[in-house]
Amino acid sequence: MHKDCERILFTQEEIHQMVCSLAKRINEDYKGKNLILIGLLKGSIMFMSDLMKEIELDCKIDFICASSYGSGSTSSGRVNIVKDVSQPLDGLDVLIVEDIIDSGNTLNFITKYFKAKNAESVKICTLLSKPDRRVVDIPVDYIGVEVPDEFVVGYGLDFDENYRNLPYIGILKPSVYS
Numbered sequence: 430m431h432k433d434c435e436r437i438l439f440t441q442e443e444i445h446q447m448v449c450s451l452a453k454r455i456n457e458d459y460k461g462k463n464l465i466l467i468g469l470l471k472g473s474i475m476f477m478s479d480l481m482k483e484i485e486l487d488c489k490i491d492f493i494c495a496s497s498y499g500s501g502s503t504s505s506g507r508v509n510i511v512k513d514v515s516q517p518l519d520g521l522d523v524l525i526v527e528d529i530i531d532s533g534n535t536l537n538f539i540t541k542y543f544k545a546k547n548a549e550s551v552k553i554c555t556l557l558s559k560p561d562r563r564v565v566d567i568p569v570d571y572i573g574v575e576v577p578d579e580f581v582v583g584y585g586l587d588f589d590e591n592y593r594n595l596p597y598i599g600i601l602k603p604s605v606y607s
């Protein structure tokens with residue numbers, strides 16, 4: 430375990446199980462649809478990569494990068510598109526792939542943004558959800574697991590752009606960020 434982590438919250442094996450059970454539901458629900466997985470950079474990279482390997486349907490993939498303005502670890506309602514998707518979404522069934530939903534501000538904005546691009550449907554798949562931090566009540570169709578309001582890193586999740594490469598999800602020691 431990394432020295433800056435207090436403890437491991439989810440091991441690689443536990444994450445793999447969550448990914449597989451989410452993929453199983455997606456494989457059922459999207460039969461006969463025009464699925465496109467859109468990963469929200471950068472936090473979703475590992476989840477996106479593992480999830481798409483378990484998708485047995487024909488699908489497209491794309492990425493979008495959004496930055497939200499806020500102070501410290503709190504995002505605000507203002508979201509800026511840093512990198513947009515690279516294809517039209519008309520008629521496609523969009524599944525947004527996200528590492529964590531916190532306040533919900535980012536996905537509230539992105540969902541509306543994709544609907545405005547004439548997507549046939551827009552749903553959300555997140556590995557982690559922190560319900561205690563929710564500010565905007567957005568419908569989330571696929572949730573790997575709900576987590577307590579602690580600082581989680583690894584498996585794509587960062588603090589100050591570090592720790593994304595850890596293959597597990599750990600809880601950061603408060604001394605690192607306070």
Ligand code: PRP
Pocket residue numbers: 469470471472473495496497503504527528529530531532533534535536586587
């Ligand atoms: C994180 C995370 C979500 C967002 C969740 O991204 O990946 O996109 O914050 O917060 P919210 O629900 O309060 O909007 P971040 O902006 O840290 O960028 P990253 O994906 O590059 O880590």
